[in-house]
Amino acid sequence: xxxxxxxxxxxxxxxxxxxxxxxxxxxxxxxxxxxxxxxxxxxxxxxxxxxxxxxxxxxxxxxxxxxxxxxxxxxxxxxxxxxxxxxxxxxxxxxxxxxxxxxxxxxxxxxxxxxxxxxxxxxxxxxxxxxxxxxxxxxxxxxxxxxxxxxxxxxxxxxxxxxxxxxxxxxxxxxxxxxxxxxxxxxxxxxxxxxxxxxxxxxxxxxxxxxxxx
Amino acid sequence: xxxxxxxxxxxxxxxxxxxxxxxxxxxxxxxxxxxxxxxxxxxxxxxxxxxxxxxxxxxxxxxxxxxxxxxxxxxxxxxxxxxxxxxxxxxxxxxxxxxxxxxxxxxxxxxxxxxxxxxxxxxxxxxxxxxxxxxxxxxxxxxxxxxxxxxxxxxxxxxxxxxxxxxxxxxxxxxxxxxxxxxxxxxxxxxxxxxxxxxxxxxxxxxxxxxxxx
DNA sequence: CTTCGATTGCGTACGTCGTACGTTAGCGCA
DNA sequence: TGCGCTAACGTACGACGTACGCAATCGAAG
Numbered sequence: 001x002x003x004x005x006x007x008x009x010x011x012x013x014x015x016x017x018x019x020x021x022x023x024x025x026x027x028x029x030x031x032x033x034x035x036x037x038x039x040x041x042x043x044x045x046x047x048x049x050x051x052x053x054x055x056x057x058x059x060x061x062x063x064x065x066x067x068x069x070x071x072x073x074x075x076x077x078x079x080x081x082x083x084x085x086x087x088x089x090x091x092x093x094x095x096x097x098x099x100x101x102x103x104x105x106x107x108x109x110x111x112x113x114x115x116x117x118x119x120x121x122x123x124x125x126x127x128x129x130x131x132x133x134x135x136x137x138x139x140x141x142x143x144x145x146x147x148x149x150x151x152x153x154x155x156x157x158x159x160x161x162x163x164x165x166x167x168x169x170x171x172x173x174x175x176x177x178x179x180x181x182x183x184x185x186x187x188x189x190x191x192x193x194x195x196x197x198x199x200x201x202x203x204x205x206x207x208x209x210x211x212x213x214x
Numbered sequence: 215x216x217x218x219x220x221x222x223x224x225x226x227x228x229x230x231x232x233x234x235x236x237x238x239x240x241x242x243x244x245x246x247x248x249x250x251x252x253x254x255x256x257x258x259x260x261x262x263x264x265x266x267x268x269x270x271x272x273x274x275x276x277x278x279x280x281x282x283x284x285x286x287x288x289x290x291x292x293x294x295x296x297x298x299x300x301x302x303x304x305x306x307x308x309x310x311x312x313x314x315x316x317x318x319x320x321x322x323x324x325x326x327x328x329x330x331x332x333x334x335x336x337x338x339x340x341x342x343x344x345x346x347x348x349x350x351x352x353x354x355x356x357x358x359x360x361x362x363x364x365x366x367x368x369x370x371x372x373x374x375x376x377x378x379x380x381x382x383x384x385x386x387x388x389x390x391x392x393x394x395x396x397x398x399x400x401x402x403x404x405x406x407x408x409x410x411x412x413x414x415x416x417x418x419x420x421x422x423x424x425x426x427x428x
Numbered sequence: 429c430t431t432c433g434a435t436t437g438c439g440t441a442c443g444t445c446g447t448a449c450g451t452t453a454g455c456g457c458a
Numbered sequence: 459t460g461c462g463c464t465a466a467c468g469t470a471c472g473a474c475g476t477a478c479g480c481a482a483t484c485g486a487a488g
Contacts, residue, residue, distance in 0.1 A: 016466095037444080037445065037446085038445080038446065038447080039444080039445080039446090047467085048466090048467055048468065049446085049447085049467095049468095050447075050466085050467055050468070050469090051466065051467060053447075053466095053467090054465070054466065054467085058446085058447080059445095059446065059447085108326070109326050109327075111372070112322070112323050112326045112372060113323075115372060115373065115375075115376030116376060116382060116385060116386070116389075117386070117389065118389070119389065119392070119393055122389070122390075122393040122394065122397055122400055123397065125397075125400055125407075126397040126398075126399050126400045129399035129400060129402075129403065130399055133399060138402075138403070139403060139406055140406050140414065140415065140418065141418060142403060142406075143403055143406040143407055143409075143410060143415060144414075144415035144416075144418035144419050145418070145419065145422065147370075147373065147410045147411060147415055147419070148366065148370075148415075148418075148419035148422070148423075150369065150373075151365075151366055151368075151369030151370040151372070151373055151411075151419075152362065152365055152366045152369060153369065154365075154368070154369030154372060154373075155364065155365030155366060155367065155368030155369035155370075155372075156361075156362075156365040156369075158325070158326060158329060158365070158368060158369075159329065159361065159364075159365055159368075161329075162329030162330065168330060171330060172330065172331070175330075175331065175332070175333065175336070176336075178333070179333055179336040180336065183336055183337065183339075183340040184340075185340050185343035185344055185347060186336055186339055186340045186343060188343075188352075189343065189352070189353060189356060189357055192353055192354050192356075192357040193339075193357055195357075196357060196361045197361060197365075200354065200358075201354065201357060201358035201361055201362075202358075204354065204355060204358035204359070204362075205358050205359065205361070205362035205365075205423070208359065208362070208422070208423050208424075208425065208426065209362075209419070209422050209423055210422075211422065211425050211426060212422065212425060230437095251473080251474065251475085252474080252475065252476080253473080253474075253475090261437095261438085262437090262438055262439065263438090263439095263474095263475085263476085264437085264438050264439070264440090264476075265437065265438060267437095267438090267476075268436075268437060268438085272475085272476080273474095273475065273476085
């Protein structure tokens with residue numbers, strides 16, 4: 001028996017693989033979601049744009065695969081599953097999920113266009129549900145809290161990313177200067193406002209969300 | 215003397231106004247953020263695409279103006295400012311903000327591309343800060359909780375909108391069927407999961423966030 | 429009332445995008 | 459050795475944002 005006919009994976013000429021394409025796409029996406037074009041990915045592979053369409057029917061499909069792949073890279077301390085403190089585990093879960101989003105800014109932008117969960121999303125949910133169950137939270141309460149953490153992280157990452165963009169601080173400051181004078185409370189917390197989306201603030205929000213847990 | 219605006223094409227002086235353009239843009243955007251193109255807006259006005267550039271230097275600028283305009287339409291019960299229950303007022307604030315996002319799905323998508331606040335964002339913050347102060351929450355705590363509500367709403371709206379898209383439910387179900395069997399907790403809450411992003415769940419999350427308020 | 433620079437308003441056209449569609453080239457089998 | 463199939467890819471199209479520059483109009487000066 002020869003390997004010439006391995007079922008469908010046998011490639012012909014300068015053939016590509018899904019993994020190669022996704023690797024290239026992730027590299028390209030590091031320059032921002034807008035930089036992630038079929039042509040850019042193809043160029044990075046020395047291929048023509050249409051070559052990618054052998055493996056992904058559409059750009060959306062490629063982005064979905066990319067998103068699911070990075071989601072799959074999230075890792076939770078397996079030891080923590082056995083730890084006695086569900087509250088700490090949930091805190092860890094939230095922080096790791098947020099860190100993942102912040103590590104891949106393009107993913108946050110991509111998620112708006114392709115918000116559907118992929119296969120790798122479910123084990124993450126399972127992980128969270130297990131912790132929640134140990135905290136005595138089940139059913140609708142569990143789903144709500146789980147969704148809440150994800151939604152919060154999503155919005156939070158979006159804000160934090162935009163805040164770190166070049167010129168964001170300066171245009172924020174300009175707006176502040178022109179608007180805040182008429183708004184006493186806003187002016188009073190101006191310093192804190194400039195740090196909106198900071199880790200410190202995130203910890204406070206999560207602490208509130210998980211206040212009754214554990 | 216002669217009517218300088220000919221009946222058929224009032225192409226001369228000041229044929230458009232910013233408000234007209236924004237009105238047209240909002241109408242167009244009702245078909246989704248992707249439908250909001252300069253050409254589509256121009257078509258809706260019977261003008262040429264480049265005509266818009268007399269009033270907005272770039273598409274981003276038009277979108278920013280549009281976003282800020284809908285933000286400005288949020289209204290809070292002025293009577294509630296004087297009500298005795300900050301907790302209820304915050305709850306109201308969060309719900310109204312979320313409702314605004316859900317009423318303009320395109321805005322959620324647009325905010326990813328243009329996440330900077332406009333002038334109308336600040337009075338909203340002021341409103342929230344006033345309530346928070348009455349609840350005894352100030353400084354970093356206030357900014358954190360305020361940011362948290364906005365971020366949660368943003369992510370929540372994004373999820374809810376995608377869930378309501380055609381085919382979303384079916385592809386969710388398919389994914390569920392192929393993945394859930396190996397995940398006992400996920401399978402156990404399958405029914406609740408299908409309603410992720412529901413109002414009921416939102417209430418639960420907000421209740422947790424505001425648990426210590428008031 | 430005429431003339432003329434400045435300004436307003438917009439038409440043409442370019443570069444880039446995703447991708448439909450048709451062409452080519454290598455494989456398995458006769 | 460040849461043939462048909464299909465994987466692989468090149469060409470090309472329509473839609474996008476918008477740079478650029480011409481034409482129509484206005485205000486002021488003669």
